[in-house]
Structures are given as structure tokens and as C-alpha cells.
Amino acid sequence: MSRAAVLGTGSWGTTFAAVLADAGNDVTVWGRSPQTCRQITEEHRNERYLPGIELPHGVRATTDLRAAVEGAEVVAVAVPSQAVRAVLADVGPALASDAVVVSLMKGVEPGTGERMSEVLREALGLDERRIAVVSGPNLAREIAAHQPTATVVAATDEQTAARVAHACATPYFRPYTHADVVGAELGGAVKNVIALAVGMAQGRGFGDNTTATIITRGLAETTRLGLALGAQAETLAGLAGLGDLVATCASRLSRNHTLGRHVGEGMTLAEATAATGGTAEGVRTCRAVLELAAAHDVEMPITQAVAAVLHEGLPVPEMTAALLSRPRKAEQA
Secondary structure (H helix, E strand, O other): OOEEEEEOOOHHHHHHHHHHHHOOOEEEEEOOOHHHHHHHHHHOOOOOOOOOOOOOOOEEEEOOHHHHHOOOOEEEEOOOHHHHHHHHOOOHHHOOOOOEEEEOOOOEOOOOOOEHHHHHHHHHOOOHHHEEEEEOOOOHHHHHOOOOEEEEEEOOOHHHHHHHHHHHOEOOEEEEEEOOHHHHHHHHHHHHHHHHHHHHHHHOOOOHHHHHHHHHHHHHHHHHHHHHOOOOHHHHOOHHHHHHHHHHHHOOOOHHHHHHHHHHOOOOHHHHHHHHOOOOHHHHHHHHHHHHHHHOOOOOHHHHHHHHHHHHOOOHHHHHHHHHOOOOOOOOO
16 A cells, blocks of 8 residues: 545545545545544545545545655645645655655646646756646546546656556546646646636527537637647647546536636626635636747637636627637638
């Protein structure tokens, strides 16, 4: 049995801890809330984020960050992207010399334009060969209920990817390995923005044609950015790209989709955030992605429109009109 740690007691962090335990690992979860940590350890539940789900008895939780990571061979990070550097500030010295760190986060850091694996590498002072990324159609609630899914474990080092895949493989969770970290992370980051756009459209009462159009053209602009940054087009057509995009855009379990729908129905961003039960990652990511796109001269009209609605007060009907009135061109462009 191997030791693993998960930083973050939200829905995805708790779910991934359960996956690791079901794969045969001894798992410690770190969180800030003593009440949540106590409930995970003693009652094998996390009612705040996964109500009604029983967690494996091999999962325990603690508020002691260093105690959580000490001796762990795999350390998965599932904290809000804006909190990563602060949380990890003192973790580096406590890591085992051969520990692999896994990013479960999907976003781009505002200001730096760095992907989450790059933030982890800097914050922990690690070689990129010790960093992996998990991305794919991974709606936490469904996985926690043992509904079958697949995911991508991406790492620049093949052995690192294989090691993490082995640690999280279960009868209901199938990991594929990949070397394209850039593509896996960009797919996971931009899909949240596209899901906001789909939610806005559905909130306006638009149907499946509109949804399909946004998903397809959203994938096109994600691929443009990915190629500019060195990603492979095949990655963005796979589980970490199209697969994650479809799941997030189609599901009411997606916080980004839900928040977008509330905005489409006429709520302000603050009202939509409250109704959703928290901030969706795409709200912050959209501007960071736009900055990254501008730096590489990549056009991303859907991302730009979402940012304009959320942060500049553009009404959703005007966003729709602006997108549809853009100059016509070949679909492949």
C-alpha cells in the first residue's frame, strides 16, 4: 500500500481521495475546516460537498498540512487556483524526495499567464518531471458515485505519468497517460469559459443548436491557443479537450454551466455566484486566458464575449448579437 495526500476538501479533492483509496492507497486529505476534516475521518462523509456519499475508510483528513504530505509518494493539489501559492508556501521541505505532485486544478493564473503545473513547479521548487496533471470528463459527483469515466494523466516524464495512473486506476476510473501537459491543461482551463457561454445561452432560452455551435467553436478557439503554445491538436480532440468540454457544457453538475445560466437568466455576477454556491473557476480564468491569447496573437471571440459580460457589464443579448455579426469565414479558420 502506498501513501498519498490530497490538498483540498472540496468536491473534486474529496472525490479524488476516494479514487486513490479505492485504488489501494492510504490517503490523507488536508483541509482548513476542522469540522469537515473530522467528518471525513470519523464519519467517512463530506456532507458539504458530497452529500449522501460514503467515503472509503482508507481516507482520513487533517488540518495539519505538513503532516498530510510527509511520507506521501503522490501529493494531489485541489485548492482554488488563486490560493495555490499561499497554501504551498511551506510545503516543499516536507515533501518526500521522490514524491510526485499532481495538479487537479483547471485554470490559468491571472497576471502571469501560467498554467497550474507551472505554478506548482515554482511554488514547490520542483523539476517539471515530478509534476503531473489529471484532466478529463471528471464531474466529481458522478465519480464519487462510482459511475464509469476516463481521464488523462499528463506529464513530461513517462514514468511519472505511469506512476500516477497506477495510483488512481480503479474499476470505475480509467486513466490514460499522455506527454502533452500543455494541451491537457489548456483544455481543462478554457472549457470552463466555454461552459459559462453555454450556460448563458441556455439561460436565455436557446436550444441545442446554439449549444452545439458554442461547444464546437469553443473547441476551435481552444485549439488555436493550444497550437500557439505548443500543444497537440489530438490532445484537444481527446478526453482532456473535447471530452472535458462536452461534460462541463452539458451537465447541470458543472458550476460554470450553472453560473452562466443564472447570468443568462438576468442575474448579476454577484447574484449568480451566490445562487451557484461559490465562484466558478471560469470567471477568473476568462481574463487570464484572454491575456495569454493576446500575447500570442490568437483570436478567441467566445472567451472575449464571456469576459465582457462578466467583467464589463455587456448584456447577454448584445453578446449574442456581436458573436453572430462577426465577419464570415471558412469554418477551419
